[in-house]
Amino acid sequence: MHSLRRDCLDKLLEDNKEYFRGKILDLGGKKEGKRGNFDISKYSSEVTYLNTDKSTCPDINSSAENIPVEDNTFDCVVATELLEYISDPKVVMEEVYRVMKVDGHALISVPLLHPIHGDYSYDKLRFTQGYLQALSNEIGFKEYEIQVMGSVGSVLFDILKVSFGYAGNSSLRGVFSYILFIFKPFFRLLDKMTENQKQFINTGYFLVLKK
Numbered sequence: 001m002h003s004l005r006r007d008c009l010d011k012l013l014e015d016n017k018e019y020f021r022g023k024i025l026d027l028g029g030k031k032e033g034k035r036g037n038f039d040i041s042k043y044s045s046e047v048t049y050l051n052t053d054k055s056t057c058p059d060i061n062s063s064a065e066n067i068p069v070e071d072n073t074f075d076c077v078v079a080t081e082l083l084e085y086i087s088d089p090k091v092v093m094e095e096v097y098r099v100m101k102v103d104g105h106a107l108i109s110v111p112l113l114h115p116i117h118g119d120y121s122y123d124k125l126r127f128t129q130g131y132l133q134a135l136s137n138e139i140g141f142k143e144y145e146i147q148v149m150g151s152v153g154s155v156l157f158d159i160l161k162v163s164f165g166y167a168g169n170s171s172l173r174g175v176f177s178y179i180l181f182i183f184k185p186f187f188r189l190l191d192k193m194t195e196n197q198k199q200f201i202n203t204g205y206f207l208v209l210k211k
Helices: 004-015 090-100 127-141 151-162 172-183 184-193
Strands: 023-029 047-052 072-082 100-109 145-150 206-208
Touching: 004 100, 004 145, 004 151, 004 184, 004 206, 023 090, 072 090, 090 100, 090 127, 127 145, 127 206, 151 172, 151 184, 172 184
Parallel strands: 023 047, 023 072, 072 100
Antiparallel strands: 100 206, 145 206
């Protein structure tokens, strides 16, 4: 069962598939063992995967803080659920900008009110809209759009999902997870009912940036 945040991310990627053309760099993406339902390789045959985890079969086994490619190489750079693992996100954002072609786009997602990931020892940061706006301006992107991901329903659902999942140790967590799955439509409805609160209560943000 996916989190509502993951469902939202898959939909946002689908909604922005127009940018998946030409040469694409997926930072932290997995060629093997993808987490969500969205598969970027369906839209382009020129996807380069960069990851430090060799088990994901990356094309480039490297950190996103020092991308070993030339300037102005890619038409699109994707970095979903990556920056929270980086001690200094500005360094990665500068690298994203560097390797993008002029008029290229970057698609980035980051969490805010979302549980610490299962690989908790590597999960370092959470982000606000104000910080993302300031960082985008500082790096020099000439256009950017920041979309809010979820509202009260998504925040509550995803907390409960983790509580009944990797954070819990109850022998009944499978039962609790099934019950939560049954009530997933209710949490979607709660998101719609609290649409006016998502500026303050949300799971994170999705950015579309243009160089």
